[in-house]
Amino acid sequence: MPGLNEHDITFLRGLQRGQTITGIVTEIAAFGVTFVDIGGFTAMINIPELSWRPIRHPGDVVAVGEAITAQILDIDLGRGRVSLSLKAPQPDPLIDLRRQIGSVVAGPVTKLVPFGAFLRVEDRPDGLEGLIHKAALAGRSIHVGDVLDVRLVGVDVARRRIDLAPVQDQRADP
Known part of the structure; x- marks a missing residue:
């Protein structure tokens, strides 16, 4: 050795x-x-x-x-x-988030990408982010920093993904 x-x-x-x-x-x-x-x-x-x-x-x-x-x-x-x-002895926050599927959360848009927008779903600087797919945005005009109400529609713990959908009656840009 x-x-x-x-x-x-x-x-x-x-x-x-x-x-x-x-x-x-x-x-x-x-x-x-x-x-x-x-x-x-x-x-x-x-x-x-x-x-x-x-x-x-x-x-x-x-x-x-x-x-x-x-x-x-x-x-x-x-x-x-x-x-x-360091993370293994800590609880995985996605497991707790998975229990909230179906609930509505509010958070800021953190990044716009060709396939959708990322939104922070926890009210903390290192908060978890989820994706609103482009198709779910239906042509809405949104910007980084806009605060949106979204429904938590899926949490894939293994793939580390959070899927979000905009709440229907909301408009980010009137």
Whole structure:
């Protein structure tokens, strides 16, 4: 095992996938990987494992020196690597949102794309976003920042997608 001393090997063999472990964030690399000291051994968290919510930079979620609790995703004895997930021990907000299918929510349009518009369905800066398909907009003129009332019509947890439909009696641009 390259570059590993006996202490590291013993430590790694004592870990298990799925185990919850605590550590201290030691570095946030320019390419986005977060490094964590887990008892004298450095583990890493890739960007997709930092949060269930959209993030721009790992520093939005963790800070150097911060104590964190994460779940072990993988232990690679051959390469001397431990991969962690900060989001795995947390509840997935899409599961709660799925229970709200059929309800009406209001939120701002965050992005216009050729196939529709994205709208934030939670009242928080890192809130989840759903898609209103172009066909459902029926030629309505909407702009980024417009606040719309929409019906939550579908939540696909596995594909990380939220489908929305505009409430019929609403006009974004009179």
